Amino acid sequence: MEPWQLTAAAAAVKLREGRLTAEALTRSCLERIAEREAVVKAWSFLDPVLAISSAREVDKSSVMGALHGLPIGVKDMIDTADMPTTYNSPIYQGLRQGRDAACVGVARGEGAVILGKTDTVEFAAAGRRALTRNPHDTARSPGGSSSGSAAAVADGMVPLAFGTQTGGSTIRPASFCGVYAMKPTHGVVNTEGAKRYSHTLDTIGWYGREPADLRLVAEAFRLFDLDRPLEKELQALRIGLCRGPNWHLAAAESREALMLAGQRLEAAGAVVEELALPQAFEGITEAQRVVLLGEGRGAFLQEYVAAHARLHADFRDRVENFAGISGAQLAGAYNLAAECRKLFDALFPRFDAVLTPAAVGEAPLGRQDTGNPVFNSMWTLLHVPCIAIPCTRGPHGMPVGVQIVGPRFGDAALLDVAALVASVIDAA
Amino acid sequence: MEPWQLTAAAAAVKLREGRLTAEALTRSCLERIAEREAVVKAWSFLDPVLAISSAREVDKSSVMGALHGLPIGVKDMIDTADMPTTYNSPIYQGLRQGRDAACVGVARGEGAVILGKTDTVEFAAAGRRALTRNPHDTARSPGGSSSGSAAAVADGMVPLAFGTQTGGSTIRPASFCGVYAMKPTHGVVNTEGAKRYSHTLDTIGWYGREPADLRLVAEAFRLFDLDRPLEKELQALRIGLCRGPNWHLAAAESREALMLAGQRLEAAGAVVEELALPQAFEGITEAQRVVLLGEGRGAFLQEYVAAHARLHADFRDRVENFAGISGAQLAGAYNLAAECRKLFDALFPRFDAVLTPAAVGEAPLGRQDTGNPVFNSMWTLLHVPCIAIPCTRGPHGMPVGVQIVGPRFGDAALLDVAALVASVIDAA
Numbered sequence: 001m002e003p004w005q006l007t008a009a010a011a012a013v014k015l016r017e018g019r020l021t022a023e024a025l026t027r028s029c030l031e032r033i034a035e036r037e038a039v040v041k042a043w044s045f046l047d048p049v050l051a052i053s054s055a056r057e058v059d060k061s062s063v064m065g066a067l068h069g070l071p072i073g074v075k076d077m078i079d080t081a082d083m084p085t086t087y088n089s090p091i092y093q094g095l096r097q098g099r100d101a102a103c104v105g106v107a108r109g110e111g112a113v114i115l116g117k118t119d120t121v122e123f124a125a126a127g128r129r130a131l132t133r134n135p136h137d138t139a140r141s142p143g144g145s146s147s148g149s150a151a152a153v154a155d156g157m158v159p160l161a162f163g164t165q166t167g168g169s170t171i172r173p174a175s176f177c178g179v180y181a182m183k184p185t186h187g188v189v190n191t192e193g194a195k196r197y198s199h200t201l202d203t204i205g206w207y208g209r210e211p212a213d214l215r216l217v218a219e220a221f222r223l224f225d226l227d228r229p230l231e232k233e234l235q236a237l238r239i240g241l242c243r244g245p246n247w248h249l250a251a252a253e254s255r256e257a258l259m260l261a262g263q264r265l266e267a268a269g270a271v272v273e274e275l276a277l278p279q280a281f282e283g284i285t286e287a288q289r290v291v292l293l294g295e296g297r298g299a300f301l302q303e304y305v306a307a308h309a310r311l312h313a314d315f316r317d318r319v320e321n322f323a324g325i326s327g328a329q330l331a332g333a334y335n336l337a338a339e340c341r342k343l344f345d346a347l348f349p350r351f352d353a354v355l356t357p358a359a360v361g362e363a364p365l366g367r368q369d370t371g372n373p374v375f376n377s378m379w380t381l382l383h384v385p386c387i388a389i390p391c392t393r394g395p396h397g398m399p400v401g402v403q404i405v406g407p408r409f410g411d412a413a414l415l416d417v418a419a420l421v422a423s424v425i426d427a428a
Numbered sequence: 429m430e431p432w433q434l435t436a437a438a439a440a441v442k443l444r445e446g447r448l449t450a451e452a453l454t455r456s457c458l459e460r461i462a463e464r465e466a467v468v469k470a471w472s473f474l475d476p477v478l479a480i481s482s483a484r485e486v487d488k489s490s491v492m493g494a495l496h497g498l499p500i501g502v503k504d505m506i507d508t509a510d511m512p513t514t515y516n517s518p519i520y521q522g523l524r525q526g527r528d529a530a531c532v533g534v535a536r537g538e539g540a541v542i543l544g545k546t547d548t549v550e551f552a553a554a555g556r557r558a559l560t561r562n563p564h565d566t567a568r569s570p571g572g573s574s575s576g577s578a579a580a581v582a583d584g585m586v587p588l589a590f591g592t593q594t595g596g597s598t599i600r601p602a603s604f605c606g607v608y609a610m611k612p613t614h615g616v617v618n619t620e621g622a623k624r625y626s627h628t629l630d631t632i633g634w635y636g637r638e639p640a641d642l643r644l645v646a647e648a649f650r651l652f653d654l655d656r657p658l659e660k661e662l663q664a665l666r667i668g669l670c671r672g673p674n675w676h677l678a679a680a681e682s683r684e685a686l687m688l689a690g691q692r693l694e695a696a697g698a699v700v701e702e703l704a705l706p707q708a709f710e711g712i713t714e715a716q717r718v719v720l721l722g723e724g725r726g727a728f729l730q731e732y733v734a735a736h737a738r739l740h741a742d743f744r745d746r747v748e749n750f751a752g753i754s755g756a757q758l759a760g761a762y763n764l765a766a767e768c769r770k771l772f773d774a775l776f777p778r779f780d781a782v783l784t785p786a787a788v789g790e791a792p793l794g795r796q797d798t799g800n801p802v803f804n805s806m807w808t809l810l811h812v813p814c815i816a817i818p819c820t821r822g823p824h825g826m827p828v829g830v831q832i833v834g835p836r837f838g839d840a841a842l843l844d845v846a847a848l849v850a851s852v853i854d855a856a
Contacts, residue, residue: 065733073559085526098513098525102624102730109733185755187627190726196620197529199627222729223745225753298618301650302530305537319650327654327837329612331773334836338766345759407761409755 003028008070008159009212011045011068011342015069022069025159026055026113033157039138042152043074045083049174054082055113065110066219068338072107072150073161076117077124078204079193080104083114086386087120087195088130091307100221100323102195103162103221110220118148121370125197125296127312129367130381134177136398140363143173144370146205150177153207153410155324160213163205166197167292168359168376171295171403175180175390176363176371178399180422181207182214184411190222198295201288205272211418214387223411225416230416232352237420239265239404240275240351246374248359251361254375258357259426265355269275272296278312280336281378287333288377293323294330337381344382353417358403362394379403385411390426424425431456435446436498436587437701442582443497450497454483454541457499461585466702467566469559470580472504472671473511474544482510483541492638493538494647500535501580504545505552505573506632507621508532511542515623516550516558517834519735529621531590531632531649538648543586546576549798553625553724553834556796562604564826568791572798573603574633581635590804591633594625594719596787596804598633599831602816604791604799606827608850609635610642614840615642617649625673626723629716629764629808639846643816651839658780658844663850667832668703668779671835674802679789681822686785689819689830689853693783696852703782707772713802715761718811721751765809770808773835781845786831790822807831813839815846818854 003011003025014020030048037043049345050070058069079085079097081104086092100108108114119130121144130147134140134153142151146163150173153161163170165183174181183205191202195235205218218224241262262272296318302318347354357375364371379386385408390401402425406414431453442448457643458476465471480497483747507513507525509532514806528536536542548571549557558575563583570579574591578601581589591598592613602609611633614762619630634645648651669690675683690700724746731739732747775782785803792799807814814837818829830853834842 004555092527096526098523099520100730100734101525103732104729105734109730147741187723188726191625191627192624192730196618199615199619221726225725225749262489295615296654298616298649299530299620301618302528302533302537302620306528306533318819321653330654331769331836335766335770338770341759342763342766 004091004156005031006159007209007213008216009210011159012070012216016063022055022058022113023052025069026051026071026115029115029158030133031120036155036157040133040135040151040155041149042118042155044086044088044119044148047083050082051113051131051240053114056287058111063111066216067107068111069113070129070156071113071115071162073115073118073149073158074104075146075163076120077195078104078162080114080117080260083117085117088120088128090310091303096374102190104193106220111182118152118161120147121145122312123195123197123315124166124169126314127206129224131352134363136177136178140365140398141176141342141370143176145169147370148209150174150179153209154179157267159209160217163207163357164194165203165205165380166201168373171376171386171388172359172371174207175358175401176399178210178390179207179209180214181205181384181388182218184218185385185408188223188226188411189255196299198292198299200291200295203380205231211422214418215415218411218415227412229351230413237270237352237417238350239270239272240347240354241272242275242277242289242354242356244277244356244378246285249360250357251372253400254357254359254361257391257400257402261355262426264427265421280340283336284340284378284381285374287336288381290325290329290333291381293318296323297321312358341382342409344384348407349412353404353414355402355404358388358401362396362398362400379405382410385414387414389418389422429736432460434587435637435641436644437638437746439498440644444491450483450486450541450564451480453497454479454499454543457543457586459777462539464583464585466579468561468563468579468581468583470546470576470585471512471631472516472547472576475511478510478815479541486541488538491539494644496533497541498588499543500545501546501577502532503574503577503591504548505592505623506532506590507808508542511545513545515817516548516556516851518604518738519535519731524648530618532621546580546589548575550596550740551623551625551743552597553743554691557798562791564606568750568826569795569798570731571604571791573597574601574614576799577635578602580638582607587636587646588637589849591635592622593631593633593804593808594629595808598817599804599814600787600799600801602635602831603786604827606818607635607637608639608642610646611634611814612646612651613813613836616651616654616839619631624727626720626727628719631773631808639843639850641647642846643843646839646843654837655840660842662781662848665698665780665845667698667700668775669700670705670782672705672784672806673712677788677802678785681828682785682787682789683823685819685828686783689783692852692855693849708768708771711764712768712806712809715764716805718757718761719809721746722753759811769836772812774836776838781834781842783830783831783832786816786829790824790826790828799815807833809839811836812840812844815842
């Protein structure tokens with residue numbers, strides 16, 4: 001087995017025990033990339049010399065932290081002090097920031113090797129798409145906007161990668177690419193240095209190839225200080241199976257994935273109970289749209305004013321408030337979100353996690369359509385932690401995942417649930 | 429009259445009419461700074477050659493926007509592409525960011541001359557204080573954390589300056605220094621590129637020497653698109669006089685300022701009515717503390733992990749959660765804040781603005797004590813726009829202000845109220 005084939009968690013054990021070096025792992029990942037990148041196009045910046053030099057630095061020090069020696073890809077929405085950051089915008093080609101984004105700084109401080117920058121949809125929002133293709137079928141999208149991060153982890157190019165989620169940009173690509181991903185509780189991972197789209201929604205997430213990979217990154221961010229561990233066995237779990245207000249938009253394969261996941265959990269001894277969300281949730285998808293567009297208005301004003309001609313029309317529309325969002329509408333959306341957050345949190349501890357679709361269906365064809373975020377956007381607005389778990393295959397043989405969701409700040413317990421249920425749900 | 433003595437609004441007229449150049453105004457400000465800086469110590473970075481060169485660039489173009497030709501000071505918490513940014517932290521000495529913070533980019537795009545960086549409390553939070561002194565009495569604090577910005581505007585060094593407010597860092601220094609300041613609705617001005625302290629609270633604000641100055645900056649940020657103008661005369665105004673839940677902490681001079689402002693408004697024909705906030709507001713100050721500390725936990729993790737020894741103990745404590753804030757407490761604080769925001773918004777249009785203290789009292793003696801933010805922190809958590817207005821003098825002859833507060837997204841109407849009431853309240 002080549003080192004690039006190891007999951008982050010498996011590599012971490014070898015690294016700690018001295019049976020693998022950061023340099024060897026990094027070189028192996030670079031070899032995998034050299035072999036596959038022409039087809040997958042996951043990376044917007046990669047400097048093998050720099051990556052190997054970073055790995056050597058890590059090898060020189062004693063174990064630095066939870067991510068010691070692990071290569072990690074960084075979505076090109078997120079600043080890096082030693083690599084350019086473009087946000088996939090023509091305005092920021094060649095941009096060199098003076099310091100790392102907060103999440104990159106933490107990862108580096110915890111011993112990670114920043115491998116390179118992964119391609120993204122412009123400003124992780126709209127406009128230009130990533131060049132990245134889905135490793136399972138290069139005619140299809142890996143999803144967006146964390147296109148390169150999801151594809152790189154799925155294809156074995158790197159064991160971990162950072163994404164961001166404002167609508168469904170972390171969890172949806174995980175479903176499309178057949179990998180695991182975590183979107184933590186909003187705000188617990190500092191978004192500083194990630195280009196802003198919507199301050200109420202923007203969340204740093206990450207990808208791995210098993211639940212224990214996600215846990216390593218969560219440890220680096222000290223998410224375990226906020227919550228108590230689950231301390232339950234699989235048979236004692238109570239899972240709320242939630243179709244949610246957008247079920248009518250789910251393709252057959254996503255409906256099947258949810259039912260299959262529920263059946264597998266029941267068969268394994270967990271209690272699975274249908275969960276109908278309260279009436280207030282009927283407006284939550286629209287509230288997310290109002291927040292997204294209302295906040296996008298201010299988020300791209302800098303580029304609108306300072307680099308108007310190079311700003312994609314999608315963003316000029318937002319600054320000009322083409323959707324006509326009023327302050328009153330925005331306040332109303334905030335109020336509804338706050339109400340629904342409280343209602344959702346109150347479902348716990350009746351449930352240990354909520355099981356719900358991760359995407360509409362399989363990855364779409366082509367590069368322009370990165371998929372519909374409708375099964376993610378409400379959870380992003382609710383600020384709750386979400387973990388994507390691969391589940392089945394769709395009619396074209398593409399991966400289809402589900403996600404489990406916990407209450408705000410229930411990140412640690414949700415990771416415990418993921419560790420218990422993943423091998424049951426992910427029976428592929 | 430020297431150009432530096434002009435308010436921003438007065439200078440803007442001359443600049444637009446070609447009766448003043450950005451270079452002449454910038455040079456005049458630099459002369460004022462040369463004369464006063466040794467005593468006031470407002471600036472942490474100032475390069476006269478760079479400032480004059482920026483002014484010349486502005487003079488070369490046709491009118492660029494709302495801030496055409498106006499020098500502006502930038503709190504050294506906020507990134508600038510052409511000047512170092514330190515956040516007053518030993519970790520970031522000499523930091524050069526590759527791009528401007530969003531607010532700086534907008535100001536520059538609207539024609540402002542970025543004059544220099546103003547001194548701040550470390551990370552606008554705790555640790556090291558600014559070296560800045562209060563121009564009215566150099567034995568006293570200008571307040572914090574926007575110490576340099578408030579003092580520089582008060583002392584005529586620059587007509588406008590950016591601050592930030594997480595607790596009371598914009599409005600309180602305005603009261604202490606006898607200037608005007610605006611903290612807009614949370615989120616309407618992109619905080620990207622300002623060092624994060626608390627994403628729920630961090631707000632970019634600005635200083636001027638008359639209400640029309642504040643309006644110019646609000647125009648640059650398109651705050652007028654969100655709200656309808658007031659379209660009322662002074663005699664038709666209904667003002668809610670609000671002692672608030674922390675009245676017992678107000679010094680005699682702040683109590684007097686509030687009463688005086690109310691009396692002056694009544695004498696001028698406005699309706700002033702006592703406003704008792706609903707019961708829920710009793711917990712709002714504590715909720716702000718929980719949010720501040722709970723979010724500070726993640727905000728400084730990067731520095732904790734990557735530069736532990738150079739991070740002030742105040743921040744190490746936060747990362748280690750010395751206050752023991754749990755996820756449940758934080759969610760509870762968010763829920764209460766959301767409830768109070770809704771309740772407060774509902775007071776309008778019964779009132780046109782709420783009048784309330786801006787600070788506990790006069791500026792404290794010395795450099796270590798930057799004053800208590802208790803009359804600001806609840807409004808910051810409520811996300812509502814606040815405008816500081818000078819009102820009277822305290823027992824030591826120091827300025828004492830008040831503030832007017834509007835509903836979320838009522839920034840435009842609140843500026844209209846300020847334009848009507850300022851000359852009545854500010855009778856000094």
